[in-house]
Amino acid sequence: MIAQAGTTKLLTDISIGQEEIVARFTNDLIGGKLMAMGLLPGTKVRVIRKAPFGGSWYIKAGNFYLALRKGEAASIVLK
């Protein structure tokens, strides 16, 4: 669970189409909300689209779709 500084891979680091697994969240508030929506540590995530000009991220988490702001996506740490 504990990632080393510098090697932490965030959802915002992966490219479109790549599938990864959620490890943990850097922020309890955002993490709590995401978990309530069904995105948990262990859930498979994939980036479908990034809106232009620093816009929102359209992702698939497990078997549902989510729109996240960049900051929200950046609080998701991947395995």
Add this chain to the structure above:
Amino acid sequence: MEEAATIREKRLYTVALLGNPNCGKSSIFNQLTGLRQKVGNFPGVTVDKKIGKLKLTDETEVKIIDFPGTYSFYPTSVDERIVVQTLSNPQSPDYPDAVVYIADVTKLEKHLLLFSQVNDLNIPLILGLNMADIAQQEGLEVDIKLLEKKLEVPIVMMSGRTGEGIDGLKEQIDLIFQEPAKTENRTPFYKLDASESAVAAVANQYYPEANLYQSLLVAHHHEWLSPLLDEQQAAISKAAENEQFVSLKSQVRETMDRYEQFIPIAQKAIKKSGKSENTLSERLDSILTHNIFGPLIFWALMLMVFQAIFSWASLPMDLIDGFFGWLGESVRSVLPGGWFTDLITDGIIAGLGGILIFIPQIAILFFLIALLEEVGYMDRAAYMFDRLMQRFGLNGRSIVALISSGACAIPAIMSTRTIGNWKERLITILVTPFISCSARIPVYAVLIGFVVPSKSVAGGLLNLQGLAFMGLYLLGILAALVAAWIFKLILKTQETSLLMLELPEYRSPVMRNVLLEVWEKVSTFVKEAGRIILGISIILWLLASYGPSAAMQQAEQTAIELAESQQLSEQETEDLVAAHKIEASFAGHLGKAIEPVIRPLGYDWKIGIALITSFAAREVFVGTMATIYSIGSSDDEFSIKSRMAQERHPDTGKPVYTLATSLSLLIFYVFAMQCMSTLAVVYRETKSWKWPLIQFLFMSGLAYLGALFTYQLLS
């Protein structure tokens, strides 16, 4: 157990319908109650409470409350808070006797979180597994027996779309009230730790009937829960501090603990045969949310929506207009002449016509918006425009309100309740009325028709008047964005702003849902706005019909003498008398009183009267003009236009309605806050007169300055 004994003695049971957003709960609600539903308010807040009646047997009828969709008992928006507020307090007036929990069976794992929380309230509970039809298409096999055993509740497979399982659900609801003990005393999912128990015990002092989990919820939400008193909140805060109870940490722990318990159950009970990856939504979204095509498609859709409003609504609007004209004439011919007949025809019938004429446009707009919402498109629009909206201090979700206010700002403002962040929600509420609503259409139509020639441009593709219309709409949008940006700079907040929006799969719309939504919105409009518009037209009629009696008689006398000297016909004489009388009436006095203020904008006292009455509701403008220019009971825009063209300044002899005056009036109507109903709704939503007052002042101030600038530049 005591509760179980008394439960049958109550006359009307309350059943709460709960579930996550997008679980299809509204479909089920509509299936259960049909048109037997109404919208009320939860006590103390303005969140809509949808209540319906369901007849189970000849003797038993239950009340069903459709609660807003929420993901958990840890809410983000006002809409979601009401769920916790009601369910954590057994003494709440809406506390249910039983809960029907609706879950999307195709996404059972994530939908079970809130279910497990509801389970711990220990209210009789039924689990409805919705979207059974889609589960079948996807090849899902559900082991109901296993789920019933593990979750300890009766389960019904159903589909709000096809109606499958609705009868089974009704049977289960009936059963629950026959033998309530069967579903009570279930095992709670979550076990509180020492610090949680200690704080919950403190909270329990103030909610003595609450169970352990409900007390924990009170402990979590004590900062905003009502009816907790200030000192009770302080006591809970103090206990939390002493026990090192950190709400966020405890929430995360609870959520993880619950998932760990039910995920194995869900995985065991649901088998997926074959690969059934539903990628239709993804394929559609590769175009519909495309970085370039997405916004283009959005604007094309909006253009089509407004085109539809204008073209589809014109026929029914003409019919309604014609009907009320005919009704007025008929009543006038049947009743004897006098003030009472005048009140009925010019006050009430004209007023009613003024309200009902907007129904076609509002109904069409809400039909199309409800359709876009039902298929899942609106969430995509929120995703695409979130960044742009953020720049102006708004939220992606604000786009729904901004579009809806093209029909009417009232439901648009009510739709902002899904925006969790208070600042973003407030800014959306404040700027939404800048978007030109359908009430401005008649005013625009008269004035544009007057100053802009109906000429085809761009090779017959576009009409000059149509372009002018569009220009006014764009001006409204621009004003909304600039105002939002200014508010963003002024207002401060510590609250985190979130998007975190689930994008549900595209689904073909269920027409029953769409039509019920339209029905509800239209009836809200008629009730909320209608009352006020009707009241205003009666007051207006009084003001325009009465005045200091000597002056009124004098005016009538002068007019008759003038008519005789000019040998006018009977009709013309009547018109002249009416015009002279309105000048002497109270309304005329009011108009003259404000004339010095509006003269720099190019308006005379007659326009002044129309402005004053428009401050109650814009659509009154055309009717007022008709009264003032004594075109009798006809609101026909052509007769008003030709009458306007003849209007001269008495001292200069120049036309009153020059290009400058007309444009100045148009600008005024684009910006001005002239709708009492909207101000009343803003008060309800913000719970303070501060915001409607600020809104009124800045919008009307901008209108005055804009009109002043326009007139002075052009005249």
